[in-house]
Amino acid sequence: EVHLVESGGGLVQPGGSLRLSCAASGFTFSSYEMNWVRQAPGKGLEWLSYINSGGDTIYYADSVRGRFTISRDNAKSSLYLQMNSLRAEDTAVYYCARDRAMGGYWGQGTLVTVSS
């Protein structure tokens, strides 16, 4: 059975950094494209970033480009999102999602709160 489990969320001060992880199991992680999506409180879904199976093709939303970095470790079946220069508006639940169009599997999300 496919599982995606996010971790690493928490409370961080504005300007701080956080690294989110998404642990994958139940499928051959190295064969699949992955995405990060978030939902801020009271707001809609926002796509953030994509990485292909080999990790050499990456895209970002304008809102996070230059501050967030997506990466993966296929040997560890893990996806990461390094978040720097965090702002209050980055407060959200962050999800990892499998596949180019995210039609299959999502994690349950991890909450990031940016506040002083």
Place this chain on the structure above:
Amino acid sequence: DIQMTQSPSSLSASVGDRVTITCRASQDISNYLAWFQHKPGKAPNCLIYGASSLQPGVPSKFSGSGSGTDFTLTVTSLQPEDFATYYCLQYISYPYTFGQGTKLEIK
């Protein structure tokens, strides 16, 4: 970037009703359109991909149509578990963009 305009932003309906949600893209996206259902505290669930293809395991009460710039999601015979927020997503080009969502509430 491609903008996705979803309407209505909220919708009140009764159990047993049929509802339709629309999504308009700011440019031609062919059929690279998906629909998601999202409930509080849960992961989003993909209902439709390719504008009209039902995701495996999704009941046939959900249907999608459209191509190019105009798309619709129809839900028939509403049940209590269908009341949620629905989003469209274009995935023809990056950055991917979601519609702003339609909150379907019980009347």
